[in-house]
Amino acid sequence: MHIFKWLAAAAVALSAACSYAEQATPQKDITPKEEVAAVVESFRQAIIDKDEKTFVNLFFDQSVNWMSVNGARRSGSLPSQSGINIGSYRGLIGWLVSTDVKAEEKFRDVHIMTDGEIASVHFKYSFYEGDYKHNWGDESWQLMKTADGWKIVSVIYSIVDNPQPNEKES
Numbered sequence: 001m002h003i004f005k006w007l008a009a010a011a012v013a014l015s016a017a018c019s020y021a022e023q024a025t026p027q028k029d030i031t032p033k034e035e036v037a038a039v040v041e042s043f044r045q046a047i048i049d050k051d052e053k054t055f056v057n058l059f060f061d062q063s064v065n066w067m068s069v070n071g072a073r074r075s076g077s078l079p080s081q082s083g084i085n086i087g088s089y090r091g092l093i094g095w096l097v098s099t100d101v102k103a104e105e106k107f108r109d110v111h112i113m114t115d116g117e118i119a120s121v122h123f124k125y126s127f128y129e130g131d132y133k134h135n136w137g138d139e140s141w142q143l144m145k146t147a148d149g150w151k152i153v154s155v156i157y158s159i160v161d162n163p164q165p166n167e168k169e170s
Contacts, residue, residue: 032115032116032145033112033114033119035145035149036112036114036119036121036150037110039058039143039149039150040110040121040123042058043055043058043105043152044106046058046093047092047093047096047104047105050093050096050097050103052094052096052097056089056090058152059089059152059153060146060152062088062090064088064089064152064154064155065153065155066088066089066091067085067086067087067156068084068085068156069083069084069085069158069159070083070085070158070159070160070161071083071158071159071160089152102129102130103128103129104128105125105126106126106127106128107124107125107139108123108125109123109124110122111123117144117145118143118145119141119142119143119144119145120140120143121140121143122139123138123139124136124138125137125138125139125157129166130168132166132167132168133162134161135161135162136160136162137158137160138158139157140155140156140157141154141155
């Protein structure tokens with residue numbers, strides 16, 4: 001009979017300890033804004049790691065708009081002189097995985113707006129090849145929450161080329 005009292009007391013104590021542990025370390029729900037911030041970080045890290053699979057998985061599909069404008073090249077009236085470039089995220093990651101160049105895109109002043117279903121991200125970026133700051137500008141993404149998580153559906157960015165030549169290429 002004493003064994004049953006001891007087991008009952010142990011069960012009550014264990015239950016109380018588990019309850020206290022749950023209260024002491026509450027589970028924090030991740031907000032949509034934090035989820036989108038994780039996509040931004042995954043993008044950044046995939047460039048550094050040249051992780052094609054992770055990078056490609058951040059995008060909705062191959063039809064994602066990927067456009068840039070280089071104001072310094074926007075001088076003529078012909079489309080080829082407009083400074084506007086229509087590219088692809090697959091072009092960027094394809095180049096990254098095919099080169100030995102160490103690349104990194106650094107972000108600052110990141111602003112995320114979301115209602116939990118769609119999101120807009122705007123930030124200032126600098127793109128580095130090794131220690132050389134190749135270009136910089138502003139970048140803006142549009143994202144949608146899908147059954148597979150947040151996916152980038154549009155990327156537009158401005159480009160300011162570094163006027164100082166890369167001494168390692170000279």
